[in-house]
Amino acid sequence: GESVGLHLPTLSVQEGDNSIINCAYSNSASDYFIWYKQESGKGPQFIIDIRSNMDKRQGQRVTVLLNKTVKHLSLQIAATQPGDSAVYFCAETPPPGFQKLVFGTGTRLLVSP
Amino acid sequence: GAGVSQSPRYKVAKRGQDVALRCDPISGHVSLFWYQQALGQGPEFLTYFQNEAQLDKSGLPSDRFFAERPEGSVSTLKIQRTQQEDSAVYLCASSPGREQPQHFGDGTRLSIL
Numbered sequence: 092g093e094s095v096g097l098h099l100p101t102l103s104v105q106e107g108d109n110s111i112i113n114c115a116y117s118n119s120a121s122d123y124f125i126w127y128k129q130e131s132g133k134g135p136q137f138i139i140d141i142r143s144n145m146d147k148r149q150g151q152r153v154t155v156l157l158n159k160t161v162k163h164l165s166l167q168i169a170a171t172q173p174g175d176s177a178v179y180f181c182a183e184t185p186p187p188g189f190q191k192l193v194f195g196t197g198t199r200l201l202v203s204p
Numbered sequence: 205g206a207g208v209s210q211s212p213r214y215k216v217a218k219r220g221q222d223v224a225l226r227c228d229p230i231s232g233h234v235s236l237f238w239y240q241q242a243l244g245q246g247p248e249f250l251t252y253f254q255n256e257a258q259l260d261k262s263g264l265p266s267d268r269f270f271a272e273r274p275e276g277s278v279s280t281l282k283i284q285r286t287q288q289e290d291s292a293v294y295l296c297a298s299s300p301g302r303e304q305p306q307h308f309g310d311g312t313r314l315s316i317l
Contacts, residue, residue, distance in 0.1 A: 099244065123303045134208070134295050134308035135247065142303060180246050188260055189302060191237065194246030 099178060101199040110168040110202075114181035114195045119162060121183035125192065126155060126166045128177045135180060138166070168200075176202045206230065208309035210296050216315045217286050225281045225312045229298030236279050237306060238271055239295040247295050253279060283314075291316045 104110050116124065122143040127135035141148045141155045141164075148155050154167040164181045178199050182192040209228040217223050229236050235254055239247035240263075249263040255276035264271070268286075273279040283290055293313050297306035 125305060127308075132310070134297075134310045137305045137307060140305055182246075184303075188252075190235065190252055191249040191260060191263070192239075192247070192297075192306060193249070197246050 099197045099199045101201060103201045103203065104171050106171065106173060106202055106204050108171050110166075110171045110175070110200060112166045112168075112179050112198045112200065114164040114166075114198075116162050116164060116181065116183045116195065117193065118183060118185035119159070121185045121193075122189055123184040124155070124157060124164055125182045126153075126164075127180045127182065127194075128175075129180060129197075130177045138179075171200075171202050173202045173204055176200055208296055208298055208307055210294075210309035210312050212312060213310065214313050214315075216317065218317050219286060219288060221286055222282065222284045223286055223314065225283075225294050225314070227279045227281070227296030227298075227309060229277065229279070229296070230307055232300070233298035233307075234276075234301055235299045235304075235306075236273055237297045237299075238279070238281050239297065240265075241293040241295055241311070243292075250281070250294075286314075286316045288316050290314060 125140045126138040129135045139150045139155050152169045156165045178197050180197045181195040211226045237252050238250040241247040251261040251271045253273040268284045270282045293311040295311045297308045299306040
Protein backbone atom coordinates (compact mmCIF):
# COMPACT_ATOMS: atom_id res chain seq x y z
CA GLY A 92 0.00 0.00 0.00
CA GLU A 93 0.97 3.64 -0.03
CA SER A 94 3.60 4.70 2.45
CA VAL A 95 3.45 7.59 4.83
CA GLY A 96 6.49 9.81 4.59
CA LEU A 97 8.09 8.86 1.30
CA HIS A 98 10.70 11.62 1.48
CA LEU A 99 11.08 12.13 5.22
CA PRO A 100 14.28 12.20 7.23
CA THR A 101 15.14 8.65 8.24
CA LEU A 102 16.72 7.27 11.39
CA SER A 103 18.06 3.74 11.08
CA VAL A 104 18.90 1.79 14.25
CA GLN A 105 19.56 -1.77 15.35
CA GLU A 106 17.12 -3.67 17.51
CA GLY A 107 17.92 -3.03 21.16
CA ASP A 108 19.48 0.40 20.56
CA ASN A 109 18.05 3.54 22.07
CA SER A 110 16.52 5.94 19.52
CA ILE A 111 16.25 9.70 19.72
CA ILE A 112 13.92 11.55 17.37
CA ASN A 113 14.09 15.32 17.31
CA CYS A 114 11.56 17.97 16.38
CA ALA A 115 11.60 21.74 16.14
CA TYR A 116 8.26 23.36 16.83
CA SER A 117 7.21 26.72 15.54
CA ASN A 118 5.23 28.68 18.10
CA SER A 119 6.75 29.72 21.41
CA ALA A 120 3.26 30.22 22.86
CA SER A 121 2.15 26.61 22.27
CA ASP A 122 1.17 25.03 25.56
CA TYR A 123 0.77 21.34 24.80
CA PHE A 124 2.81 18.89 22.73
CA ILE A 125 2.22 15.34 21.54
CA TRP A 126 4.22 12.63 19.83
CA TYR A 127 2.43 10.33 17.40
CA LYS A 128 3.47 7.14 15.61
CA GLN A 129 2.01 6.46 12.17
CA GLU A 130 2.22 3.19 10.29
CA SER A 131 1.30 2.81 6.63
CA GLY A 132 -2.43 2.86 6.06
CA LYS A 133 -3.17 3.81 9.67
CA GLY A 134 -4.01 6.99 11.49
CA PRO A 135 -1.56 8.63 13.90
CA GLN A 136 -1.32 6.70 17.18
CA PHE A 137 -0.78 8.63 20.43
CA ILE A 138 2.51 7.88 22.16
CA ILE A 139 3.10 10.50 24.85
CA ASP A 140 2.26 14.11 25.61
CA ILE A 141 3.76 16.93 27.65
CA ARG A 142 2.49 20.29 28.85
CA SER A 143 4.54 23.45 28.53
CA ASN A 144 5.07 23.71 32.29
CA MET A 145 7.11 20.50 32.23
CA ASP A 146 10.48 19.71 30.65
CA LYS A 147 10.43 15.92 30.84
CA ARG A 148 7.88 13.16 30.93
CA GLN A 149 8.37 9.42 30.93
CA GLY A 150 6.16 6.62 29.73
CA GLN A 151 6.72 2.97 29.08
CA ARG A 152 10.00 2.80 27.11
CA VAL A 153 9.52 6.39 25.92
CA THR A 154 10.62 9.76 27.25
CA VAL A 155 9.75 13.18 25.89
CA LEU A 156 11.99 16.19 26.54
CA LEU A 157 10.85 19.76 25.99
CA ASN A 158 13.28 22.67 25.62
CA LYS A 159 11.23 25.83 25.36
CA THR A 160 14.29 28.05 25.06
CA VAL A 161 15.10 26.68 21.61
CA LYS A 162 11.62 25.36 20.78
CA HIS A 163 12.78 21.76 20.62
CA LEU A 164 11.13 18.45 21.43
CA SER A 165 12.73 15.05 21.48
CA LEU A 166 11.36 11.53 21.78
CA GLN A 167 13.59 8.88 23.26
CA ILE A 168 12.68 5.24 22.71
CA ALA A 169 14.53 2.72 24.88
CA ALA A 170 15.45 -0.75 23.61
CA THR A 171 14.00 -0.09 20.17
CA GLN A 172 12.13 -3.01 18.62
CA PRO A 173 11.24 -3.82 14.98
CA GLY A 174 7.62 -3.03 15.81
CA ASP A 175 8.69 0.56 16.51
CA SER A 176 9.41 1.06 12.80
CA ALA A 177 7.06 3.81 11.60
CA VAL A 178 6.89 7.53 10.91
CA TYR A 179 6.95 9.70 14.02
CA PHE A 180 5.39 13.15 14.18
CA CYS A 181 5.53 15.77 16.87
CA ALA A 182 2.60 18.16 17.16
CA GLU A 183 1.92 21.39 19.06
CA THR A 184 -1.23 23.29 20.01
CA PRO A 185 -0.63 26.98 19.23
CA PRO A 186 -2.79 29.98 19.94
CA PRO A 187 -5.43 31.09 19.31
CA GLY A 188 -7.59 28.43 20.86
CA PHE A 189 -4.84 25.97 21.81
CA GLN A 190 -6.98 23.18 20.33
CA LYS A 191 -5.88 22.29 16.80
CA LEU A 192 -2.71 20.30 16.30
CA VAL A 193 0.09 21.65 14.10
CA PHE A 194 2.31 18.78 13.02
CA GLY A 195 6.04 18.77 12.41
CA THR A 196 7.71 17.28 9.35
CA GLY A 197 7.98 13.73 10.62
CA THR A 198 10.83 11.24 10.90
CA ARG A 199 10.88 7.69 9.59
CA LEU A 200 12.36 5.20 12.08
CA LEU A 201 13.71 1.96 10.63
CA VAL A 202 14.66 -0.75 13.12
CA SER A 203 16.73 -3.66 11.88
CA PRO A 204 16.59 -7.03 13.66
CA GLY B 205 -12.71 -0.07 23.79
CA ALA B 206 -13.97 1.41 20.52
CA GLY B 207 -11.78 4.00 18.89
CA VAL B 208 -12.56 6.63 16.28
CA SER B 209 -14.27 5.05 13.30
CA GLN B 210 -14.25 6.51 9.80
CA SER B 211 -16.13 5.45 6.71
CA PRO B 212 -15.66 4.71 3.95
CA ARG B 213 -12.01 3.65 4.19
CA TYR B 214 -11.55 4.30 0.49
CA LYS B 215 -13.50 6.53 -1.85
CA VAL B 216 -12.98 7.02 -5.56
CA ALA B 217 -14.92 9.79 -7.26
CA LYS B 218 -14.87 11.52 -10.61
CA ARG B 219 -13.91 15.16 -10.75
CA GLY B 220 -16.96 17.30 -10.15
CA GLN B 221 -18.82 14.79 -7.98
CA ASP B 222 -19.79 15.48 -4.37
CA VAL B 223 -18.51 13.21 -1.58
CA ALA B 224 -19.38 12.75 2.08
CA LEU B 225 -17.02 11.30 4.66
CA ARG B 226 -18.24 10.09 8.05
CA CYS B 227 -16.58 10.12 11.46
CA ASP B 228 -17.79 8.35 14.61
CA PRO B 229 -15.77 9.75 17.53
CA ILE B 230 -15.00 8.03 20.80
CA SER B 231 -18.13 8.09 22.93
CA GLY B 232 -18.23 11.07 25.27
CA HIS B 233 -15.48 13.03 23.53
CA VAL B 234 -16.49 16.66 23.34
CA SER B 235 -13.95 17.78 20.75
CA LEU B 236 -13.82 16.55 17.16
CA PHE B 237 -11.26 17.51 14.54
CA TRP B 238 -10.80 16.94 10.80
CA TYR B 239 -7.35 16.88 9.19
CA GLN B 240 -6.12 16.38 5.65
CA GLN B 241 -2.95 14.40 5.00
CA ALA B 242 -1.20 14.54 1.64
CA LEU B 243 1.20 11.79 0.69
CA GLY B 244 4.51 12.13 2.49
CA GLN B 245 3.38 14.96 4.75
CA GLY B 246 1.98 15.45 8.21
CA PRO B 247 -1.73 15.99 8.80
CA GLU B 248 -3.01 19.53 8.31
CA PHE B 249 -5.89 20.97 10.30
CA LEU B 250 -9.21 21.55 8.56
CA THR B 251 -11.85 22.23 11.19
CA TYR B 252 -12.81 21.71 14.85
CA PHE B 253 -16.05 21.12 16.75
CA GLN B 254 -16.83 21.40 20.42
CA ASN B 255 -20.03 19.42 20.81
CA GLU B 256 -22.20 20.59 17.90
CA ALA B 257 -20.56 24.01 17.58
CA GLN B 258 -18.01 24.50 14.83
CA LEU B 259 -15.49 26.73 16.59
CA ASP B 260 -12.73 26.85 14.00
CA LYS B 261 -12.95 26.25 10.27
CA SER B 262 -9.88 28.24 9.33
CA GLY B 263 -8.20 25.25 7.65
CA LEU B 264 -10.94 24.46 5.13
CA PRO B 265 -9.30 25.04 1.72
CA SER B 266 -12.34 26.48 -0.02
CA ASP B 267 -16.07 26.94 0.24
CA ARG B 268 -16.44 23.56 -1.46
CA PHE B 269 -15.59 21.99 1.92
CA PHE B 270 -18.29 21.79 4.55
CA ALA B 271 -18.41 19.96 7.89
CA GLU B 272 -21.19 19.37 10.35
CA ARG B 273 -21.81 17.66 13.69
CA PRO B 274 -25.50 18.30 14.25
CA GLU B 275 -26.01 16.29 17.45
CA GLY B 276 -22.56 16.67 18.91
CA SER B 277 -21.51 13.12 18.08
CA VAL B 278 -21.12 11.85 14.50
CA SER B 279 -19.58 14.28 12.04
CA THR B 280 -19.65 14.48 8.26
CA LEU B 281 -17.15 16.22 6.02
CA LYS B 282 -18.62 17.05 2.64
CA ILE B 283 -16.68 18.12 -0.41
CA GLN B 284 -18.65 19.53 -3.32
CA ARG B 285 -17.53 19.60 -6.94
CA THR B 286 -14.40 17.63 -6.16
CA GLN B 287 -11.10 18.51 -7.82
CA GLN B 288 -7.99 16.38 -8.33
CA GLU B 289 -6.13 18.38 -5.68
CA ASP B 290 -8.67 17.13 -3.12
CA SER B 291 -7.10 13.66 -3.34
CA ALA B 292 -5.67 12.92 0.11
CA VAL B 293 -6.31 11.00 3.29
CA TYR B 294 -8.91 12.67 5.49
CA LEU B 295 -8.39 11.98 9.17
CA CYS B 296 -10.81 12.51 12.02
CA ALA B 297 -9.73 12.81 15.66
CA SER B 298 -11.58 13.23 18.93
CA SER B 299 -10.53 14.22 22.43
CA PRO B 300 -12.14 14.81 25.83
CA GLY B 301 -11.01 18.46 25.78
CA ARG B 302 -8.12 20.88 25.83
CA GLU B 303 -4.67 19.50 26.75
CA GLN B 304 -5.96 16.00 26.25
CA PRO B 305 -4.64 13.67 23.55
CA GLN B 306 -6.46 13.59 20.24
CA HIS B 307 -7.17 10.04 19.13
CA PHE B 308 -7.29 9.45 15.40
CA GLY B 309 -9.23 7.16 13.14
CA ASP B 310 -7.51 5.37 10.25
CA GLY B 311 -8.84 7.90 7.76
CA THR B 312 -10.64 7.91 4.44
CA ARG B 313 -8.39 7.75 1.42
CA LEU B 314 -10.03 9.91 -1.26
CA SER B 315 -8.96 9.62 -4.88
CA ILE B 316 -10.37 11.99 -7.46
CA LEU B 317 -10.08 10.83 -11.06
